[in-house]
Amino acid sequence: MTTLKDREGFKNLPPLAGVADFEQAASPGLSVQECVARHKRYHYGLQRVWKTCLARLTAEPIYEIKMGLSHHAHLVAEHIGTIRARVAEMRHPPLGLDAVPDPHLEHCFDEILNAPTTYALIVGLYGKAMPAILEGMRHHLESTNLLVDSPSVRILKHAMAEIEGMIAWGESAGAALKVDASEELVAEVAVWLGELDGCLAAAGGLDGTLEIDTERVSELPAPRYSAGEFVYDSDPQRDERFQDPYNMGVHAEVFLHDDHFADRDKVLMMYYRRLREIDVPEMMASILYEMVQAKGDEESRRYPWKFHQEMTRQLWDEARHAMMGEVGFAKLGIDWAKLVRINFTWSKGLNEQLTPKERHAVLWYIEQGQMGKTGKRYEWEVGRDSGDHFAELIQDYDWADEVLHARVGRDWYVEGFEDVAEAAAYGTKCWDKVVSGWEEWKREGLTEHYNWWPDLYAEACRLRGETPDEDTAAYKASYAETRADLKRISGASG
Numbered sequence: 150m151t152t153l154k155d156r157e158g159f160k161n162l163p164p165l166a167g168v169a170d171f172e173q174a175a176s177p178g179l180s181v182q183e184c185v186a187r188h189k190r191y192h193y194g195l196q197r198v199w200k201t202c203l204a205r206l207t208a209e210p211i212y213e214i215k216m217g218l219s220h221h222a223h224l225v226a227e228h229i230g231t232i233r234a235r236v237a238e239m240r241h242p243p244l245g246l247d248a249v250p251d252p253h254l255e256h257c258f259d260e261i262l263n264a265p266t267t268y269a270l271i272v273g274l275y276g277k278a279m280p281a282i283l284e285g286m287r288h289h290l291e292s293t294n295l296l297v298d299s300p301s302v303r304i305l306k307h308a309m310a311e312i313e314g315m316i317a318w319g320e321s322a323g324a325a326l327k328v329d330a331s332e333e334l335v336a337e338v339a340v341w342l343g344e345l346d347g348c349l350a351a352a353g354g355l356d357g358t359l360e361i362d363t364e365r366v367s368e369l370p371a372p373r374y375s376a377g378e379f380v381y382d383s384d385p386q387r388d389e390r391f392q393d394p395y396n397m398g399v400h401a402e403v404f405l406h407d408d409h410f411a412d413r414d415k416v417l418m419m420y421y422r423r424l425r426e427i428d429v430p431e432m433m434a435s436i437l438y439e440m441v442q443a444k445g446d447e448e449s450r451r452y453p454w455k456f457h458q459e460m461t462r463q464l465w466d467e468a469r470h471a472m473m474g475e476v477g478f479a480k481l482g483i484d485w486a487k488l489v490r491i492n493f494t495w496s497k498g499l500n501e502q503l504t505p506k507e508r509h510a511v512l513w514y515i516e517q518g519q520m521g522k523t524g525k526r527y528e529w530e531v532g533r534d535s536g537d538h539f540a541e542l543i544q545d546y547d548w549a550d551e552v553l554h555a556r557v558g559r560d561w562y563v564e565g566f567e568d569v570a571e572a573a574a575y576g577t578k579c580w581d582k583v584v585s586g587w588e589e590w591k592r593e594g595l596t597e598h599y600n601w602w603p604d605l606y607a608e609a610c611r612l613r614g615e616t617p618d619e620d621t622a623a624y625k626a627s628y629a630e631t632r633a634d635l636k637r638i639s640g641a642s643g
């Protein structure tokens with residue numbers, strides 16, 4: 150006799166659209182109520198991971214970690230979006246997505262947010278929090294009815310594949326950071342990780358389905374790192390490869406728009422401009438954190454989730470652009486850390502001197518300014534005519550991404566003004582407000598604004614086996630008096 154499990158479709162065709170066999174599809178599964186309750190817990194976990202990535206990436210000095218947190222903030226934001234949509238399909242509002250499902254979970258995530266070192270942050274986030282979310286989702290696939298709950302199965306499978314990738318990155322990053330960590334720190338973190346395990350166990354796992362040993366875990370453990378309120382640090386930090394971070398000695402845009410110079414040489418300036426975009430995630434994270442998270446859940450409800458999701462996508466694009474520049478230099482065999490000075494003056498100035506709304510205004514103003522013929526199209530043309538196919542490729546995508554960002558800015562920033570002209574006037578006014586301490590930094594000994602271009606150019610020529618052009622080698626315009634959009638005063642990103 151055929152069992153339910155072996156039951157075939159008509160003419161031995163695979164049954165049930167391949168989502169399950171009959172035995173599985175006839176199983177009791179999870180009720181809608183249980184399904185929604187579990188989704189809310191995944192949502193809580195992912196929200197906390199997303200907030201932690203944003204809250205920590207600006208002041209994180211190590212570039213690779215900053216890039217990883219930018220990527221994962223985006224991936225997690227996308228999954229938060231799909232889970233919110235799934236809950237909204239199954240329940241009428243209010244959906245209760247802001248509720249904390251368990252104080253032990255809250256404690257666990259508070260501890261990770263406050264982790265005092267990069268090493269602790271990474272092993273806590275990727276060694277405990279993410280695996281707990283993954284495990285919860287795995288339980289869901291094991292317990293739910295694959296036919297009736299197929300929309301959840303689909304989104305969870307996608308989320309799990311990406312969470313596995315993030316965990317793998319985190320494991321490698323944690324192992325690399327451990328090498329430089331002191332024995333005391335490693336020992337302390339090991340105890341702390343055990344405490345996090347205790348919190349997760351006390352909550353019945355991230356999804357709340359594991360049996361709780363009530364004798365062992367009735368009370369919250371004493372906070373190790375989260376005794377005080379989390380203090381957000383918007384001051385951008387960089388690792389030692391970013392020497393001379395106040396240097397504004399080479400004006401890339403003047404060079405880029407000067408007909409005397411060759412497209413191949415302009416590519417070097419474009420790679421510099423791309424890598425310098427590392428300052429945009431540093432600044433955008435502060436908008437997202439200070440405009441919304443710092444104000445608490447009440448304020449964050451005023452912004453639809455789509456705002457956060459789109460802004461986080463843009464943040465990741467900016468990080469990607471930085472890495473495109475990094476790869477461009479690597480491809481040419483140029484050691485950028487030695488030959489190029491990637492400053493942080495833009496993100497530092499905006500984060501210190503402007504409100505989140507003013508920062509958003511400057512960001513949109515710069516991006517909409519790139520939409521004309523002399524902006525992103527021009528950079529792509531330089532790439533195309535340079536003979537460097539990689540430069541053409543990255544400028545193609547940089548352009549497409551920046552078009553998307555101008556649209557995101559229109560939807561979330563310009564929307565608050567009468568018209569585009571008023572939004573633009575406010576944007577440029579805010580940018581002018583940022584005091585660039587060109588002279589002052591020099592006086593204080595923070596930088597000499599050393600002109601690094603001749604050395605970079607000489608190295609590029611050496612690698613090409615060519616004699617440098619005298620005029621090109623003598624280029625020396627700085628940001629002393631001109632903004633990056635060629636307006637007089639100050640300097641910025643693109």
Ligand SMILES: [Fe+2]
Binds near residue numbers: 426
């Ligand atoms: Fe860009």
Ligand SMILES: [Fe+2]
Binds near residue numbers: 467516550551554
């Ligand atoms: Fe952008």
Ligand SMILES: [Fe+2]
Binds near residue numbers: 467643
């Ligand atoms: Fe950008």
